[in-house]
Amino acid sequence: MDKPESARAGGIVGVLAFAGITAAIMQTVVIPLIAQFPQLLHTTASNASWVVTSTLLVAAVATPVAGRLGDLYGKRRVLLLSTVPLIAGSVVCAVSSSVLPMIVGRGLQGMGVGIVPIGISLMRDVLPAERLGAAVALLSASLGIGAAFGLPVSSAVAEYSNWRVLFWASAVLCALIAVAIWVVVPDSPIKASGSFDIVGALGLGAGLVCLLLAVSKGAALGWGSGTILALFAAAIVLLLVWGWWELRIADPLVDLRVTAQPPVLLTNAASLVVGVAMYAAMLTVPQLLQAPTVTGYGLGQSMMAMGLWMAPSGLMMMVISPMGARLSAVRGPKVTLIAGGLVIALGYGASTVLMGSTWGLLISLCLINSGVGLAYGAMPALIMAAVPLSETASANSFNTLMRSVGTSFSAAVIGVVLAQMSMTVGGHSIPTEDGFRTSLFLGCGVALVAAAVAATIPVRRAVSAGPSEDAEKLVAEHV
Numbered sequence: 001m002d003k004p005e006s007a008r009a010g011g012i013v014g015v016l017a018f019a020g021i022t023a024a025i026m027q028t029v030v031i032p033l034i035a036q037f038p039q040l041l042h043t044t045a046s047n048a049s050w051v052v053t054s055t056l057l058v059a060a061v062a063t064p065v066a067g068r069l070g071d072l073y074g075k076r077r078v079l080l081l082s083t084v085p086l087i088a089g090s091v092v093c094a095v096s097s098s099v100l101p102m103i104v105g106r107g108l109q110g111m112g113v114g115i116v117p118i119g120i121s122l123m124r125d126v127l128p129a130e131r132l133g134a135a136v137a138l139l140s141a142s143l144g145i146g147a148a149f150g151l152p153v154s155s156a157v158a159e160y161s162n163w164r165v166l167f168w169a170s171a172v173l174c175a176l177i178a179v180a181i182w183v184v185v186p187d188s189p190i191k192a193s194g195s196f197d198i199v200g201a202l203g204l205g206a207g208l209v210c211l212l213l214a215v216s217k218g219a220a221l222g223w224g225s226g227t228i229l230a231l232f233a234a235a236i237v238l239l240l241v242w243g244w245w246e247l248r249i250a251d252p253l254v255d256l257r258v259t260a261q262p263p264v265l266l267t268n269a270a271s272l273v274v275g276v277a278m279y280a281a282m283l284t285v286p287q288l289l290q291a292p293t294v295t296g297y298g299l300g301q302s303m304m305a306m307g308l309w310m311a312p313s314g315l316m317m318m319v320i321s322p323m324g325a326r327l328s329a330v331r332g333p334k335v336t337l338i339a340g341g342l343v344i345a346l347g348y349g350a351s352t353v354l355m356g357s358t359w360g361l362l363i364s365l366c367l368i369n370s371g372v373g374l375a376y377g378a379m380p381a382l383i384m385a386a387v388p389l390s391e392t393a394s395a396n397s398f399n400t401l402m403r404s405v406g407t408s409f410s411a412a413v414i415g416v417v418l419a420q421m422s423m424t425v426g427g428h429s430i431p432t433e434d435g436f437r438t439s440l441f442l443g444c445g446v447a448l449v450a451a452a453v454a455a456t457i458p459v460r461r462a463v464s465a466g467p468s469e470d471a472e473k474l475v476a477e478h479v
Contacts, residue, residue, distance in 0.1 A: 009128060009131045009135075012123070012126065012127065012135075012184060012185055012186070013123070013131065013135040013138065013139070015177070015180045015181060015185055016115075016119040016122070016123065016135075016139055016185065017135075017138050017139050017142055019079070019083075019115050019177045019180075019181065020115055020119055020139050020146065021142045021145050021149065022086075022146065022174060022177055023082075023112040023113055023116060023142075023146065024113070024116070024142055024146025024150070025146040025149060025150040025153070026086065026089075026109040026110070026112060026146075026150075026170065027056075027110075027150065028146075028150035028154070028282075029150045029153070029154045029170065030051055030052060030106070030154065030166075031052075031150070031151060031154065031286075032154050032155045032303050032307070033154070033158050033166075034048065034051070036158070036163070037051055037099075037102075040163065041096070041097070041099040041102055042099075043098070043099040046220065047099050048099060049220075051099070051102055051103055051106050053212075053216050054103045054104075054110065055107065055109055055110035056110065056212060056216065056404070056408060057107070057110070058108075058110035059113040059404060060209075060212055060404050060408075061204070061205040061208055061209065062110065062111040062113065062114055063114045063397045063398075063400050063401050063404065064253060064394065064397045064398050064401055065201050065205075065253070066078055066082060066114030066117075066393075066397060067114060067117055067118060067393040067394040067395070067398065068196060068197070068201075068253050068394045068397070069196065070114075070121065070122075070394075070397075071121075071390060071392070071393045071394050072191065072192050073191070074187050074188065074191060075118050075122040075125070075187070075393055076181070076185055076187040077187070078114070078118055078393075079115060079118055079119065079122070080182060082111065082112050082114050082115050083112065083115075083178035084178075085108040085111040086108070086112035086170075086174040086177075087174045087175055087178070088105075088108050089106065089108025089110075089111070089112075090105070090170035090171035091105075091167070092105030092108065093105035093106060093109070093167040094164050094168045094171065095164075109170075112174070114400075116139060116400060117380075117393060117396035117397040117399065118393050118396075118397070120136050120139050120380045120384075120392075120396050121188075121392035121393035121396050122188050122393075123135050123136055123139065124384055124389070124392055125188035125190050125389070125392075126186050126188060133325035133326075133329050134321070136325070136377065136381060136384075137321040137322065137325040137328070137376075137377025137378075137381075138318070138321045138322065138377070140321075140376045140377050140379060141320075141321040141372070141373045141376045145314050145317045145318055146314075149311065149314045151282075151286065151306075151307045151311075152308050152310060152311040153166075153307070154166055154307070155303045156304050156307060157169075159303050190390060192390040192391060192394075193390070194251030195251050196251075197249060197251055197252050197253040199245060200249070200253035200254070201253050203241060203242035203245060204242050204253060206234075206238050207234075207235050207238035207239035207242055208401075210231045210232075210234040210235035210238060211231070211232070211235035211405075212405070213231050214231035214232045214235060215408050215409055216408060216411065219415050219419060243256060254394060254398050255391060258386075258387055258388075259395070261386060262457070262458050263382060263385070263386040263457055263458055263459075264386050264395065266453060266456055266457045266458075267337075267379060267382040267383055267386075267399065267457060268383075268398065268399055269453050270337060270341070270379070270450050270453040271402040272403065272406040272409075273446055273447075273449050274341065274344070274375045274379075274403065274406065274450045275402065275403040275405065275406020275409075275410065276406040276407070276409055276410040276446045277344050277345075277348075277372075277406075277443050277450055278369075278372045278406075278407070278410075279407040279411060279414075280348075280440070280446070281348070281351075281365060281368050281369075281443060283410070283411060283418075283439070284436060284439040284440060284443070285310065285361055285364075285365060286306050286310065287418070287430075287431060288355060288436050289301040289305070289306040289309055289310075289361065290302075290306050291430055291431070292430070294425065294426075295425060295430060296433070297356065297433040297436070298430070299357070299361075301358065309362055310365060312365075313362075313365040313366050313368070314369065316366045316369050316373065317369050317370070317372060317373035317376075319373075320370045321373050321376075321377050323374075324336050324339075324340070324374040324377040324378060325377060327374070328377070328378055328381055332459060333377075333381035333382045333385070334378070334454060334457050334459055336375075336381075337374070337375050337382065337450075337457070338451050338454045339374050340372065340374030340375030340376075340377075340378060340450075340451075340454075341371065341375060341447050341448065341449075341454055342371070342451050343367060343368075343371030343374060344371030344372060344375070344443075344447035344450070345371075345445075345447035346371070347365070347366075347367030347369075347370070348368060348440050348443040348447060349444050350363065350364045350367060351364035351368075351440045351443075352437055352440050352441060355436065355437070355440070368443075371447070375450070375454075376403075379403075380396055380399065382457065383395050383396055410446075413442065414439050414442070417435060417438050417439050417442065418435050418439060419431075421434055421435030421438060
């Protein structure tokens, strides 16, 4: 590749990676403010929790829709359109003084998560083969990188500045991303034929909303309550009907025949489980770092210090992603995904021993997020190798959805564990040491399950490979 082409490819990768990290930051940017929102927005703690839930729900619905629209009408166009709700949502949040507009703004921000899977698919279409593996690994890992960086940044702003600064800064960042995509990122010449499946989009959206509402609100309302049971029942019925509809029409939102193929099905299953494993640390470690030292196991860190202790783990994802791409080029992305699950498990195992010190938790988090970086980078390589070129955005979006569902289940399970295994200190409910250890052991066990699922993904060797083919081309034929 000559220098102009190399610079152009580097610019595309840089812009899309920055866009992915920013979109992912939107998911965690409010976490340090959750306890303050009832007072800031003049509402109850239960209502304030919708500030987080709304983003989760909208992201789950919007991601597969954006992927299909990208395949049909152009990935660059949908990338640009995805920045509009990010900007609008940030502005709405910045000017909000009550809970309802804040929920609306956070929902709009959730629509931007589709940037990552669409960007990965666009890379497949416009980047040279020798740059593709590392670029895809970096952009896929940006979901974790952004989540890791969002915590320290938002913690610093929450502690030392006005909370509205977070959202004004988000609006400016997203506007810059829109300009950069317009100037730097080319459109893909590859588009799918057919029409957009509106009924399928509505059906999937309704089913996911019912499922994720039941999962996210089960602990608060009671898992045996009529409302939660009704939501689970509605989710099952809606998703079954949606599946029947998708198999019946010519141009489905999600081609279930493709997703049912073992390489795609098992990769998506592994993605869901990795999502569970990854998020367990995001929920457990911040609370352990901030728990008071009077408990005998809490580390007594401030909100700002907690964020700073967690920040290096985000850098580890960035460092590990290109290494994972090289491993995939040599051994195949299946091996990288297995390695990712094992490294995550190693990090959780270390955390149960090292949780008594900030440095110990830092080392454990770096191991966990290194494994996440390996796994996240391998998933889209496995997916893209198994689906037609015209369906890459839709398939990657569905894979991203599986990760999101995994994080939702993780939040529910870890939330129940920490709530049930807690004690009262100074009038506040704090998880016990056994509660933290149980959560970390669960993370370790789930990561081992992810590695086991990844080991079952079938692979085949390329029929022929000329000596001039790049390693990434061989990876594309590895499944």
